[in-house]
Every structure is written in C-alpha cells, then in structure tokens.
Amino acid sequence: MVGATMEPKLIRWFLTGVALIFLCLFLLLPLVAVFAEAFSQGVAVYFESFRTPDARSAILLTLMTAAITVPLNVLFGLAAAWAIAKFQFIGKNVLMALIDLPFSISPVVAGLMYALLFGARGIFGPWLAAHNIKIIFAVPGIILATAFVTFPFVARELIPLMQMQGNEEEEAALTLGASGWQTFRHITLPNIKWGLLYGVILCNARAMGEFGAVSVVSGHVRGVTNTMTLHIEILYNEYQFVAAFAVASLLTLLALLTLIVKSAIEWKAKRYLAIVKLMAEESAA
Amino acid sequence: MKIEVRGINKTFGAFTALKDIDLSVESGELVALLGPSGSGKTTLLRIIAGLEFPDRGAVLFDGEDATQRKARERRVGFVFQHYALFRHMTVFDNVAFGLRVRPRRERPSEAEIRRRVNELLRLVQLDWLADRLPAQLSGGQRQRVALARALAVEPQVLLLDEPFGSLDAKVRQELRRWLRRLHDEIHITSIFVTHDQEEALEVADRVVVMNRGRIEQAGTPEEVYNHPATPFVCDFLGNVNLFRGRVEGGKAIIGNVALDLPEDGAPDAAPAVVYVRPHQFDIDERPQGRNHFRARVKHINTAGPVVKLELATEWGDAVHVEMSHERFRALQLARDVEVFISPREMRVFPDSTA
Structure with a gap:
C-alpha cells in the first residue's frame, strides 16, 4: 500500500523505534522491576509477604474501601449524569464544575479538608468526640476521602454519552406505558452499559490506588487504618523491599487487569458496530 | 377518542411557545398541525401526549380532564421525528416493548404478544425484518417500525411528530399515502405535525395552520387552501x-x-x-x-x-x-x-x- 501519507521507510522505522524505546524505558522496565524485586527471593518469600497480619489487614481494608466507594459513586455518578444530561435547571454549570473539583484539587488537600472538618480540632470535632464517633484516623475517614477523590469517574464517563443519546428513547418508553424504573432498567441502562462499566473500572482502579488523600486521614495505624498503598510506603521506608514490591505487584496486576478489561470493552463495542454495519450492507445489497 | 384543547398557554423562559390555543379533534379524525418551525406545533403535540405540561389551560380526552395525567397513563401512541427506536433491541422487541412492560395482571401471554407483534409487523409490511436491529434498517423502514410500536399498545390517539421529516422525497410520498390508507383502515384519532403544506393538504381531513404560538386557521384542506382566513395562511399554503x-x-x-x-x-x-x-x-x-x-x-x-x-x-x-x-x-x-x-x-x- 502506497499513499500520499506514507513516509519513507527510514522515518517510519525511526519514529516507531523512538516510541518503543520510550515505552520500554518508562513503562515496561518499571513494570518488570516491580515483579523482579517482588520475586527476588523466590516464590515462597513472595507469598509470605501477604501472610503477615498487617499485609492482610491492609489488603482487606483496601478491598472494603473499594467495595463501599465504588457502588456509592456509581449511584452518585448515575444520578448526576442523569440530571445533567436529561434536564435543564438553574445551577447546572455549577454542578458540572463541582463534579470536576476532585480532578483539579490535589488529593493531599482533599484529605486535609476532611481533617479540618472532622478532625479533633475540626469544625465537627468536639461534637463527634462527645458522641464517641471517630472519622479521622479511622476507617470512615479513609472511605470519605476515597469517595471524594473517585467521585468524577463514573459521572464524567456518562455525561457526554447520555447527552449524545438525548431522551427521545426514554420518552418513547414512557408513552408506551413503561414506569420510570422500567424505562431506566430497559432503555437507559442498556444504552449506557459500556460507558458505565468503563467508569466503574476507572473508579475502582483509583479507589484502590489512592494514596495522598488517604495518607492524610488514615493516621497509619498498622493493622487498623493502613491501606495497601500506605502499607507499601511503610514497608519501603523500613527497607523491606521484597514485601513492599510484593504488595505493589498486586496493585500493578490490578492496573493491568483494568487495561485488559478496557481494551475488551472497546473491542466489543467496535465489533458490535462492525457487525451491524456489515448486516446493513447485506440487507441493502 | 375526541380530543379537546382549551386555552393552552406555554412558555419556555422568555419564549412564548403557545398562546391561548383552543382546538378540538373529533373521534377518528386525521388532523395536521401545519406551521413553520417555532410555530408551536410540536409543543402542542407534546402537551397532548403528556410529554410537556401547559402553564395554563386544559387537555380533555372524551370530555374528561387529562391535563394532569402522565404520558404513560394517557394511552397515546407517539411517533417521534427521529423514530426513537430502542437501538439495542430488535424490531420485534421494539414493537413488543409496550406490551411487555404492562403490569403482570394486564400483560398478555408471551404467545399472545408474539401473535400481536407479528400481526402489526405484517400491517406495516416489515414481518421479514423482525430480527434486525434498528441500525440495520432504512429510514422509511424505521419509521414504520416506530408506527407499529406505537400501535402495539392499542392507543386511543396516534400522535406523529414530523413523521416523514427526515426521509427523502420519494419515500415520503409513498409513506404518506400509506399512512392515509392505514388511517382509513383503522380509524384511530390521529394528529400529525408537519411543516410541509403539500403533505398536510394531501393526507389530513382537517388542517390546523399555526404561526407564532397561535392557530391562524383550522379547516378542511379545501377551505384553508381556497379560502385562507389570514395573509399568513395564504402565504404559507403554496x-x-x-x-x-x-x-x-x-x-x-x-x-x-x-x-x-x-x-x-x-x-x-x-x-x-x-x-x-x-x-x-x-x-x-x-x-x-x-x-x-x-x-x-x-x-x-x-x-x-x-x-x-x-x-x-x-x-x-x-x-x-x-x-x-x-x-x-x-x-x-x-x-x-x-x-x-x-x-x-x-x-x-x-x-x-x-
């Protein structure tokens, strides 16, 4: 194939080479390094790293945080995207800006905000202390901070999609006698399912990988308020490299899994469109 | 079913979409709402359907006040300009939707649904495309699926918003004659919106000419064409x-x-x-x-x-x-x-x- 946009072979090789070298240097090499370090003292030591009570507790806490924040943000995201995409109301732009706020704010500042609100010397601090409720330096604080940081992912994925699709299909369903829930379940949800799934995956990856905000509110109590990322930091600071990289390798696997699922979704969506197009051409012929 | 519209007013922000609209559509009539874009015809249709609510005024179905009834309670078949077919469902499932979402007590059996959907698909001459997805159909085919889907719930009123607006000239002509024949067959009270005067005059029993949120004239095609009541009607019709x-x-x-x-x-x-x-x-x-x-x-x-x-x-x-x-x-x-x-x-x- 020779076209006007084809560059000479040399340039093509050069550009491809540069891209590959960068990929290796900045992505592949660190990835390999994580696993190499994790397995440097053998498989037994690698798995031993997860058996310590602290590691177990950290992994469990991270899983629990994700299990709570992701469904919450799916609900928030759906509600916000629904409101913004399907209705006209005053303050819509403010709401859009607020949804983006966690993206533009440093996670450390996000954590500090919660510390200021709920900490011992914070606004609600005395009241919380009087009622014996612990938020900062406790699990609720970690969940709050993670929920804040991961808030935009689902909404941001859904808003453009829902705006593009408009609400004629929903209106059609209503005139056909469907209830609000039936319309959502049978019309809206199937139309946004790939976008929603992608948003959930991104949200989950961030919820498990969040460090800054969680670090401020956690208090680093081993076995109680340490998440995986915080646990890795502590291990690393204590020169327990194998254990640190072993736990890090779990997070890395999660990142790889996210990538694979994302590609699978895109591939499936593309294939679906291709099939539809092919069948349309057949029926036209 | 007879439809009456009494003193309807509707504004969108500073824009007056409808001003003091009075209209009555007899049972079994096929009426065209004709007017340029922004004349309020689609808003009026959507108010009758319950997709939009008037600021003032009432909508009566067979003499009963239906103004506060929601769209799903009005038993109105609505055909959208851009079809609004459910893109992830086959033609068959699209047409069956209205029957399947009924409460369990009123829902026909799956066999009965199958029979009725197939009958409707034959009526719109699309039974051979039952398994296709909307994206695989031509514009005219999609429009007919939308019509079959609206008819599936046995509506008492059929409302069509620019039903042929996004089709090319030849398909348009065929489809509007077909709609006239269909109406003569099933005699359902129907209102359709159009900006095409030829379409309105050819298909409708009665033409309601609208301009800037008001009704300029309502009458038979012969009346509005030969005896226009206002300069606007005279100008707009041909x-x-x-x-x-x-x-x-x-x-x-x-x-x-x-x-x-x-x-x-x-x-x-x-x-x-x-x-x-x-x-x-x-x-x-x-x-x-x-x-x-x-x-x-x-x-x-x-x-x-x-x-x-x-x-x-x-x-x-x-x-x-x-x-x-x-x-x-x-x-x-x-x-x-x-x-x-x-x-x-x-x-x-x-x-x-x-």
Whole structure:
C-alpha cells in the first residue's frame, strides 16, 4: 500500500523505534522491576509477604474501601449524569464544575479538608468526640476521602454519552406505558452499559490506588487504618523491599487487569458496530 | 377518542411557545398541525401526549380532564421525528416493548404478544425484518417500525411528530399515502405535525395552520387552501403572488391598474395586499375584459407537469404564473414577449405593514 501519507521507510522505522524505546524505558522496565524485586527471593518469600497480619489487614481494608466507594459513586455518578444530561435547571454549570473539583484539587488537600472538618480540632470535632464517633484516623475517614477523590469517574464517563443519546428513547418508553424504573432498567441502562462499566473500572482502579488523600486521614495505624498503598510506603521506608514490591505487584496486576478489561470493552463495542454495519450492507445489497 | 384543547398557554423562559390555543379533534379524525418551525406545533403535540405540561389551560380526552395525567397513563401512541427506536433491541422487541412492560395482571401471554407483534409487523409490511436491529434498517423502514410500536399498545390517539421529516422525497410520498390508507383502515384519532403544506393538504381531513404560538386557521384542506382566513395562511399554503396597493371604491388599485374586487374582504380606502396564486391567472396576447395588466415574460420553465413563467409588470413587480402545456403551446410565448394577465381569483387583506 502506497499513499500520499506514507513516509519513507527510514522515518517510519525511526519514529516507531523512538516510541518503543520510550515505552520500554518508562513503562515496561518499571513494570518488570516491580515483579523482579517482588520475586527476588523466590516464590515462597513472595507469598509470605501477604501472610503477615498487617499485609492482610491492609489488603482487606483496601478491598472494603473499594467495595463501599465504588457502588456509592456509581449511584452518585448515575444520578448526576442523569440530571445533567436529561434536564435543564438553574445551577447546572455549577454542578458540572463541582463534579470536576476532585480532578483539579490535589488529593493531599482533599484529605486535609476532611481533617479540618472532622478532625479533633475540626469544625465537627468536639461534637463527634462527645458522641464517641471517630472519622479521622479511622476507617470512615479513609472511605470519605476515597469517595471524594473517585467521585468524577463514573459521572464524567456518562455525561457526554447520555447527552449524545438525548431522551427521545426514554420518552418513547414512557408513552408506551413503561414506569420510570422500567424505562431506566430497559432503555437507559442498556444504552449506557459500556460507558458505565468503563467508569466503574476507572473508579475502582483509583479507589484502590489512592494514596495522598488517604495518607492524610488514615493516621497509619498498622493493622487498623493502613491501606495497601500506605502499607507499601511503610514497608519501603523500613527497607523491606521484597514485601513492599510484593504488595505493589498486586496493585500493578490490578492496573493491568483494568487495561485488559478496557481494551475488551472497546473491542466489543467496535465489533458490535462492525457487525451491524456489515448486516446493513447485506440487507441493502 | 375526541380530543379537546382549551386555552393552552406555554412558555419556555422568555419564549412564548403557545398562546391561548383552543382546538378540538373529533373521534377518528386525521388532523395536521401545519406551521413553520417555532410555530408551536410540536409543543402542542407534546402537551397532548403528556410529554410537556401547559402553564395554563386544559387537555380533555372524551370530555374528561387529562391535563394532569402522565404520558404513560394517557394511552397515546407517539411517533417521534427521529423514530426513537430502542437501538439495542430488535424490531420485534421494539414493537413488543409496550406490551411487555404492562403490569403482570394486564400483560398478555408471551404467545399472545408474539401473535400481536407479528400481526402489526405484517400491517406495516416489515414481518421479514423482525430480527434486525434498528441500525440495520432504512429510514422509511424505521419509521414504520416506530408506527407499529406505537400501535402495539392499542392507543386511543396516534400522535406523529414530523413523521416523514427526515426521509427523502420519494419515500415520503409513498409513506404518506400509506399512512392515509392505514388511517382509513383503522380509524384511530390521529394528529400529525408537519411543516410541509403539500403533505398536510394531501393526507389530513382537517388542517390546523399555526404561526407564532397561535392557530391562524383550522379547516378542511379545501377551505384553508381556497379560502385562507389570514395573509399568513395564504402565504404559507403554496406559492402566491403578492401585490401591495389600495382599496378604493370597491376596486383594488395596484400600480396603475384597478382590479374589480371579487368580494368585500378589505376595508375601503385603506392600504391592502392582494394575493393571487400562480395558477389563478389568465394570460392572453391581447387584452380580454377589464381585469388585466401588462407584463413581460422574463423566464420560462417547461420541465414539470405545468409550465412556470416569471413575468415582470410595468411597475417592476415579479409575477409567477403557471399554465398548462397546451395553453403554453397555443400562445407560443417566448422571452421578452409582452402579454396581458388577469387574475381569475384573488384574496385581499388589509395591509398591516403599511
């Protein structure tokens, strides 16, 4: 194939080479390094790293945080995207800006905000202390901070999609006698399912990988308020490299899994469109 | 079912979409809401469907107030301009949707649903496409699926928003004749919105002409076309020539000619506008009678069922005239020939701009 946009072979090789070298240097090499370090003292030591009570507790806490924040943000995201995409109301732009706020704010500042609100010397601090409720330096604080940081992912994925699709299909369903829930379940949800799934995956990856905000509110109590990322930091600071990289390798696997699922979704969506197009051409012929 | 609309008002922010609309549609009637974009016709249709709610006024179904009823309770079939087919469902599932979402007690059995959907798909001549997805259909096929889907719930009213608006000219023609035949078969009270006057006049029992949120005229196609009540209706329904002048002693004075008025429509001694449709002129090589003026042939178009001429009057106005091919050949017209034209019929309205 020779076209006007084809560059000479040399340039093509050069550009491809540069891209590959960068990929290796900045992505592949660190990835390999994580696993190499994790397995440097053998498989037994690698798995031993997860058996310590602290590691177990950290992994469990991270899983629990994700299990709570992701469904919450799916609900928030759906509600916000629904409101913004399907209705006209005053303050819509403010709401859009607020949804983006966690993206533009440093996670450390996000954590500090919660510390200021709920900490011992914070606004609600005395009241919380009087009622014996612990938020900062406790699990609720970690969940709050993670929920804040991961808030935009689902909404941001859904808003453009829902705006593009408009609400004629929903209106059609209503005139056909469907209830609000039936319309959502049978019309809206199937139309946004790939976008929603992608948003959930991104949200989950961030919820498990969040460090800054969680670090401020956690208090680093081993076995109680340490998440995986915080646990890795502590291990690393204590020169327990194998254990640190072993736990890090779990997070890395999660990142790889996210990538694979994302590609699978895109591939499936593309294939679906291709099939539809092919069948349309057949029926036209 | 009989539909009545009483004193409907609707605004969107500062924009007045509908102002004091009164309309009644008899049971089994096929009515067209005709008007330019922004005239409020789609808003009125959506209010009848329950997809939009009026600021003031009432919608009555068979005499019962339905203003506060939600869309899903109105038993109205709505066909959207861009079809709004459920893109992830097959044609069959689209049509079956309205039956399947019914509460369990009222829901027909799956076998009964199958039978009814297939029957409807045969009615719209699409039973062979039942397993296709909407994306695999042509525009005309999608429109017919949308219609079958609306009919599946056995609505008492069928509302169609620009049903042929996004189809090409040939499909449009076929489909609107088909809709007329279908209506003659099932006799469901139907209202459709269109901006195409030809479509409204050809398909509807009655045409409601709308402009700027008001109803200008409602009547049979014959009435609105031949006896337009307002200048807007006259202008909007087909091509029309417009002459500004005065009414003076029972005659219309245009330029330097005085035409006998066929009726006393305009106040005497006042500025007036005279409307004459292109086919309402007689053309001769010599003056015939008194109602005539001179004009020069500027342009001739013989492609089509009638010959279209563009003439220029002595005082410089352009006049569009249509005549039969036979008449055209008999007159042996050519460019720059001078002729005498006289309007057989005309409509005179007071000139509101003067």
